[in-house]
Amino acid sequence: MSASFASALTAAHEAAAAQHYPQGALYVVATPIGNLADITLRALHVLQLVDAIACEDTRHTQALLRSYGIERPGAQLLALHQHNEQEAAQAVLTRLQAGQRVAYVSDAGTPGVSDPGARLVACVQAAGLRALPLPGASSITSALSVAGAVATTPESNGFVFAGFLPSKTAERACAIAALQPEPRCVLLLEAPHRITDLAQALAVLGTRRITLARELTKQFEEITTLPASAVAPWLAENPQRQRGEFVVLLHPTPLSTDDGASLRVLRVLRLLLAELPLKTAVRLAADITGAARNALYEQALQLKQETTDD
Structure with missing residues (x-):
């Protein structure tokens, strides 16, 4: 002892x-x-x-x-x-x-x-x-507490725990397709020998933000947030990143771009981000459009990430 x-x-x-x-x-x-x-x-x-x-x-x-x-x-x-x-x-x-x-x-x-x-x-x-x-x-609540997964709409508030997805490629792809329209935060678990396969399958989610939490509370704990399309390349950059048990957290879906009003909100946000710091741009966009500040902040982070990736 x-x-x-x-x-x-x-x-x-x-x-x-x-x-x-x-x-x-x-x-x-x-x-x-x-x-x-x-x-x-x-x-x-x-x-x-x-x-x-x-x-x-x-x-x-x-x-x-x-x-x-x-x-x-x-x-x-x-x-x-x-x-x-x-x-x-x-x-x-x-x-x-x-x-x-x-x-x-x-x-x-x-x-x-x-x-x-x-x-x-x-x-x-x-x-x-x-x-x-x-x-x-609990690894689930531990990862959720540090992911910064902000709900963007009333429908995206809360989270879903999906656990381990199927190991077979086709079944895993079907499971991800079923989860894709889920607006809430989704939490998955994965083992080190399957994390690369899961990351490659999640790439279909494109710009949806994903937090990887590896080896939580242990010496080599690592937590990072990336667009879904960037997760597999990030893991491949360093073999050490593929070790340990993982919690994989899909962030709530961003603001919809399916209607004209949402497109106008995004256009205002993009214009402000081009000239102002992120927090100031979000505050002004909320004042101008009436959109929820939390949702705008989440969208601004994604827009910044897309700009960085380009």
């Missing part, structure tokens, strides 16, 4: 021990996605308190627990992953029905979000038992 976590265990007890932790309940615990310091005090307390821990990989979880100075005998770690979740859930139910507290952790992040856990929780709820969330690290 790192000496820095010894005080964290003490703090966890002092901060969380007085709270109520019902017996016969499943505790769904988020764990760090890279940086060990991203564990919560309540998670540390619960991981010491529960009678057993169900986990995606027992060896990985044992190593994680030992990093924090938490020792668990192997019999208290239950393997529950995507290949055995339905059957392993029954073993968890047996413990819960006997009045035990059981935690569930995936290998990283929040269980049930593109990781096992959803079937387990459904089984627990179907049995009339409680599943309690312990929130924490």
